[in-house]
Amino acid sequence: NAGVTQTPKFRILKIGQSMTLQCTQDMNHNYMYWYRQDPGMGLKLIYYSVGAGITDKGEVPNGYNVSRSTTEDFPLRLELAAPSQTSVYFCASSGLADSSTDTQYFGPGTRLTVL
């Protein structure tokens, strides 16, 4: 199993550009998450999904969109990049019906810089 994979690893965007961060998991997990990690801070939840076709906002969803058309994939879309979106983005997944006790498995992250 590859686990949770993310692409790209690094990206530099200009203000106003758009991009999609890709996330794929091969563990057949129902739950998937997107977090951002700012320097010296913990992770903050952007969006999450409890299954294909179902998504919901987390703590900091503004400026982002997601979709979940398959169990495996959970892409994160930035439509109009802003410097405040400079961060490291982590995708995660978990599998048990009771996600509160289950481990979340994290991808290696995407480091995004908006100039």
Place this chain on the structure above:
Amino acid sequence: GDSVTQMEGPVTLSEEAFLTINCTYTATGYPSLFWYVQYPGEGLQLLLKATKADDKGSNKGFEATYRKETTSFHLEKGSVQVSDSAVYFCALHLGGGSEKLVFGKGTKLTVNP
């Protein structure tokens, strides 16, 4: 609201020293508690967890006990190694439809030989 407070870092220790990283939480329900570790250049990975009061999580020589009376989940290791150098995150998860891990800010640990 629900929150996690970790001791401020960075923490620098010599090899074989004793480690404690304090973590306290505020939650309206009965959360599960986690310690995640992030090695340089990598994503987070679960270190240990505890799902109810008085449970002790342990892994790789690290331990933490879920103390409901003090709302704490302190991480300890008796003898740290250079390879333990990483950032450690305490987190809670309430479940019950609240699909959210709440993280502390992280504590950077550096272990010198």
